[in-house]
Amino acid sequence: MGSKTDKLLAVLKLQPVVPVLIVEDAKDAVPLARALVAGGLKAIEITMRTPAALEAVKRVAGEVDxxxxGAGTILNPAHFEAAVAAGSQFIVSPGTTPALLSAAAGSDIPLLPGAATASEVMTLRxxxxxxxxxxxxxxxxxxxxLKSLSSPLAGTLFCPTGGISLKNARDYLSLPNVVCVGGSWVAPKELVAAGDWAGITKLASEAFELRA
Incomplete structure (x- = not known):
């Protein structure tokens, strides 16, 4: 497990904020990813919430230097395998099931599994x-x-996602058990729809600066 953990940490430590994307149209994937990379955000989670998602992963993996x-909202082994086949270099799930853990165990691609309670964290540990x-x-x-979990569950690192914005990201990033945060605010729907890639690069740069 160690090497996969190292592989995952190498991705998550690239930046303080991992963009969590809902891509409605695969043609937006490459310019969107390029805009994020230009702002310093290299690791990109594309959620499997739209029909365009797998194609978006494939294009970003193949075309964006x-x-x-990565692929997010992975709920079952079929999702996991399809995301890996599309070129995902890391996989993110909102929670876990024995079947998903079994699929992850048989793959070289690291899984970032979701947990919200002490029991879930202990089970995954x-x-x-x-x-x-x-x-x-x-x-x-x-x-x-999350701060209250840091002592009893020492040695566990988290990437908090859900309801995080530029306003509260530092609250999480200042915690000893947080490696990075996930956020959708760096790629707002309206900027993507307008093709305002410069605007997204600006938001990505602001997010990258949160490391300081």
Whole structure:
């Protein structure tokens, strides 16, 4: 498990914010990813919430220099396999099931599994997972809740996602058990629809600066 954890951490440590994208039209994927990479955000999570998602992963993985394409909202082994086949270099799930963990165990591609309670974290630790997605972050108790897990569940690192914005990202990033946050605010629907790639690069640059 160690090497996959290292592989995942290498991706998550590239930047303080991992963009969480809902791509409605695959033709937007490449310019959108290029805009994010130009702002410093190389690891990109494309969620499997639209029919265009797998094609978007394929295009970003194949055509965007510097991008590390990942797939999110992976719910079952079929999703996992399709995302890996499309070129995903990391996989993100909102929660976990035994079937999904089994699919992940048989793959070289690392999984960032979702957890929201101490029991879920403990179960995933037992399976060898040290880096987890805390989801839905704000709704599940926010930075204060995550801070309270840092002592009893020491050694676990989180990427909180859900309800995070430029305003509250630092609350999470200042915690000792947070490696990065996931956020959709760096690629707002209206900027994507307008093809305002410069606007997205600006938001990505602001997000990248949160590391400081």
């Amino acid at each position: 510097g991008a590390v394409a 037992q399976e060898g997972y040290e880096v987890l997605k805390f989801f839905p972050a704000e709704q599940a108790g926010g930075a204060a809740y």
